[in-house]
Amino acid sequence: MRTSIATVSLGGSLTEKLAAASRAGFDGVEIFENDLLASPLTPEEIRGRCADLGLTIDLYQPMRDVEAVPVDEFGRNLRRARHKFEVMRRLGADTVLVCSSVSPLAVDDDALAAEQLSQLADLAQEFGIRVAYEALAWGRHVSTYDHAWQVVEAAGHPALGTCLDSFHILSRGSDPKGIEDIPGEKIFFLQLADAPLLAMDVLQWSRHYRCFPGQGGFDVAGLVRHVVRAGYTGPLSLEVFNDVFRQAEAGPTAVDALRSLLVLQEAVGVAELPAPVVPTGVAFAELVTPDAEPVSAVLGALGFVRAARHRSKPVDLWQQGDARVLVNTGPAARRDGTGLAAIGLESPDPEGAARRAEALLAPVLPRRRAREDAPLEAVAAPDGTELFFCATGRPELPDWRADFEDVQHTPAASDIRRIDHLALTQPWHHFDEAALFHQGVLGLDAQESVDVADPYGLLRSRAVTGADGGVRIALSVGAAPADDTVHAQHIALDTRDVVAVARRFRAAGGLLLEMPANYYDDLAARFEFADGELATYKELGILYDRDAYGEFRHCYTRTVGRVFFELVQRDGGYRGYGAANAPVRLAAQHAARRLTGG
């Protein structure tokens, strides 16, 4: 189906918005009236710009409070409509949206509404324009889609149809099944938006908290299925009012928006994408750093050994069990110090995974990073992290380690088994999009989003995981743009025995994050422990949590650059990430940073 986006969904000037929509790959746009009014371009110039960009203008919505009003008021409305239809003629837009009236002048009289909408449609026809009448969820007398359709049906005018809007329908709790009773050719337009399930005044909710399909709590795909069954053949158009999107750069938002429509069309069954290839594990995490020494010291103290070195680049492979960390001191090293730059995902079908990612608009990275390198499928996540789809020790597929040459080393320790999870800090404006990316592109499941109190603001965190826990990625975002760099990324390592690993780490000179004594007093109040157990945790800064499935013990290294390591021990099927301990951990990290001036 054709895809479209309302300019109000994007930030910036009208021309920035149009360029972003075109670059992302949309077929058309809805022009929001304020964007046109504020633009220095004439309607003809906007039309030309859209044509150059390969965008149709699918809808214009300059009319408010049109119908079911006293006759003199309606006369003024028709006068206004004539002006606006003239603008639309210049713009080359042939569908006008008319939302159900919220005016205190409107009367509860469907026959009058139908009669006046017919008159409006008569006028529209003179300009070659169709009128799409939509029920606002907070419309004064018409607030449901079936009621709006009754009015349209009663009018029986060829240039009058209805516009369906997933937000207005689903926020009212209406059953979208009845959409199938509307003849497809009378559905003139379909606007799509999702929203988180908040109990909030619906007008506020709509104006500020809408999001792209798949990011919220509505079954938008279910609704679209009914609309398709009704025979609708127009575009799927995103109309998303959101405070955050308004501030964000239009380019990435437009890409996220179109990705949500692609995933939606796949769910509805009207588009076919390469099937998801769910990664089964983490092959490696790659750190870039201008100075390998501090990170190598931490890895060494954790019992990792430098097992191999890249044949052509300054990249070391550190290993213990199935946990592999690459330390890259090449030109990719960020100026802002040590950071987590790439993740190797163990993939059953690396090529298929890359094909799906590409179809879902993920930037594909060069398959070879240097001429000598073996080809490796890779894409960029929205936060810039490089994702490699690769295979480790599977004879039927090339092994990514082929580019590495073993170096002589003593055997590694064996307490660390694998990477338990990776925690990635997301850019402020693109948190929800990140979750959608990891779900849609990688086929991971998104868990509930949780708020964590940091001393200097709230942190939102959301995990995306593979079905078997083989891949776990915790996405987090700070409360304000400035926090992008405050909260470090981290690599969590799965241990058999966190106490033993922590002890060895400390004995080897490693610095563990210290936790306050008050935390352990609280643990003593909440749980019962064996003699001496709490004293050990306190000594090593080990935190404790419990859920319905099992127990969780974890501790943290001090931060190196923008990265730290977490040591975790999961027992009995514990499913979480120790979120209950996050406020204490974050405060300890702030305190440590202040101490070291970092």
Add this chain to the structure above:
Amino acid sequence: MRTSIATVSLGGSLTEKLAAASRAGFDGVEIFENDLLASPLTPEEIRGRCADLGLTIDLYQPMRDVEAVPVDEFGRNLRRARHKFEVMRRLGADTVLVCSSVSPLAVDDDALAAEQLSQLADLAQEFGIRVAYEALAWGRHVSTYDHAWQVVEAAGHPALGTCLDSFHILSRGSDPKGIEDIPGEKIFFLQLADAPLLAMDVLQWSRHYRCFPGQGGFDVAGLVRHVVRAGYTGPLSLEVFNDVFRQAEAGPTAVDALRSLLVLQEAVGVAELPAPVVPTGVAFAELVTPDAEPVSAVLGALGFVRAARHRSKPVDLWQQGDARVLVNTGPAARRDGTGLAAIGLESPDPEGAARRAEALLAPVLPRRRAREDAPLEAVAAPDGTELFFCATGRPELPDWRADFEDVQHTPAASDIRRIDHLALTQPWHHFDEAALFHQGVLGLDAQESVDVADPYGLLRSRAVTGADGGVRIALSVGAAPADDTVHAQHIALDTRDVVAVARRFRAAGGLLLEMPANYYDDLAARFEFADGELATYKELGILYDRDAYGEFRHCYTRTVGRVFFELVQRDGGYRGYGAANAPVRLAAQHAARRLTGG
């Protein structure tokens, strides 16, 4: 009454919070459990720190889901309570808050609740602790203050009383009058928070949107009056969960918080402050600039003349009618260019105005800025703007112009009559506080807050005005911290005839902000104008608005540094500020800035 603040209301580490509360002048604090758990200080050290800072510890709240639970669960709760009471003994806190249970284990049995709370109070007594039981608005079985009091009364235990919380009471819509039926000595504690009137899930509302009394929509003072009449003698304690405050620096937030309690006590009639002295007009606006030339050129083109010069400082007085603008090139000039640094408020009693401001914690500025200067009462507003309380041409009071010496000049034009309003950009975290400051300190009325769509985010704007329109200040804030500097401040000048002033300004070489042609097409659709009227507006970039009272015409100069001028013409008692035109104006300013690279 004594004043207290919960540490959760402030951002930062526990010690930062305590220092800020003390510096602002609070008498005590409630320690929030997470702040204690995350602190490296022991309870004894926290106690000592508070004592050093002159703060009592008025409340601790480590208990959740205590009452009306099965006996084995209650046994675990008592075990936890013993641990927590021990911490409180070390902390020197003698009141513990127990909120009504939200646990799914809790049963709807008031007698059991009373019996178990009695047992808890028995244990508390051993530690010299009192238990204050409070109804959470979302409590499972006890959710109203009168119900909580019934349970406390039934228990009849000397160490068990109730805690009242304005948010939980007013958010439920409970009538606070019944508070007077509770014996004052059984009200162990009083927590205060206000909130904007949002229709939202009450838990979300409470956790993220509370604000200080006077900033929201609740009648907190009315509630406190009932509590005082009941005979309560404990502290007034602020417990405000707010996402924005968490991110803000603790120091200014604590000052704003205490100011809100002072205004509240005045409203309740339990504290006397110097009476408000409402300013009657704007005596002058002062611009600081490293280079007087660009601003002087604009003022000259607007028909102002340089009428006087400060005797000892590089400050020029530009005048036209009763509009006066000071241009200061002294050391106060900001590095970031031309800015609005001070406002002279015409005050019936400058000394009285300063006394009230000081009583309400406004930093008092030196009365003489230099030795030779006449004394002038001045304070700093929360955004750093200096407010001078002064008199112009009133024989009974010293005239602020005594420091100025007339310079020879041609007569000024006479179309500009006075300063209509001043628009001040507020720091991101302190928007609501700014409104409270202007209301409480200056005695101005705050109008409704409005959201304005800027191309790059939402802008919130709120006007504070004197009763007669003599003083109008528009406070605005961007959608994110980075916007602090994007949106310029401005000086709006009241004209008899905006067209004439705009024409003269342009003829004198002044640059007016150009408005898009589409805007005028829309005006033609919405209103009827005399022949040629719209063409004139379009030529000069004049915007038009209408309200129930009258008409508004306004236009804008290009921005100089961080300041621009607006020319306004109010006819027939128009009350607004042309907010409907703000999106178009903001887009035009963004476009102009891009063109000039500014």
